Amino acid sequence: MTMKVAVLGARGRMGSTACRAVEAAPDLELAAGLDVGDDLAALVGADVAVDFTRPDAAVGNARACVERGVSVVIGTSGITAERQAELEGVLEGATGASVLVVPNFSIGAVLLTRFAATAARFYESVEIVEMHHPQKIDAPSGTARRTAQLVAAARREAGLGPLPDATTDDPDGARGARVDGIPVHAVRLRGMVASEEVLLGAPGEALTLRHDSFDRESFMPGVLLALRRVRERPGLTVGLEAYLDLG
């Protein structure tokens, strides 16, 4: 039997690519492709949904899904701690429902985040540069936020102190944003899809980790994996790594 999938943001860059990937998968069926102005009643009958809309719409969409018994994968970025808490609220009393937040569906990007967290404890300095197409509305990217959070956690666990940084004069914010104390720099450049670099420095050496998505196809194996497996973990899960055997 096929799994019925609803796609929210179906006319967008990611949503339209996801619709095609679902239609091409023999075990999945595109039950609904919804965008702005469409009636969410069309969610009824779907088994799972994936959201590629905008940060201020994702939590409301997740609520609409859960209320209709549909487990949901949130690919939309900008899921801050506050929005994550709202998602916990959405799940209260909804026995068996699953919400999976995926900052990045590309396996390479998931690995980059993992490698950065592994390397973090060995380096005094670390900075993140994320590069995206200029249509992206949020900064820093969800992937960079997640990477910074996991790198910061690894540094705390290793007992590392604050990053060495003598800057006291930065009137234009040239040192970037700080996410959990980690500097994050956002580039918006025509021609880019999505890239991330993590730069780690220690006396006499540097390690640079980089991942590039050249095409939105790079996200599709992860999207299909998430849709197929989201219902295995009731409640709120963050990160595709929960479904990957990364050791």
Ligand SMILES: NC(=O)C1=CN([C@@H]2O[C@H](COP(=O)(O)OP(=O)(O)OC[C@H]3O[C@@H](n4cnc5c(N)ncnc54)[C@H](OP(=O)(O)O)[C@@H]3O)[C@@H](O)[C@H]2O)C=CC1
């Ligand atoms: N997790 C991952 O691996 C990836 C995540 N993303 C994220 O996915 C999201 C979408 O990106 P992208 O496809 O490039 O953006 P687009 O702007 O191309 O697509 C978003 C679509 O959602 C529609 N939309 C807006 N609000 C709603 C709503 N309330 N209900 C239904 N549809 C709505 C938009 O309509 P309108 O244009 O009329 O507003 C648009 O058609 C972003 O947050 C992005 O960061 C992107 C790539 C990979």
Ligand SMILES: O=C(O)C1=N[C@H](C(=O)O)C[C@H](O)C1
């Ligand atoms: O908006 C995008 O394009 C992307 N958004 C996600 C993010 O914010 O990290 C994932 C990927 O970087 C592409």
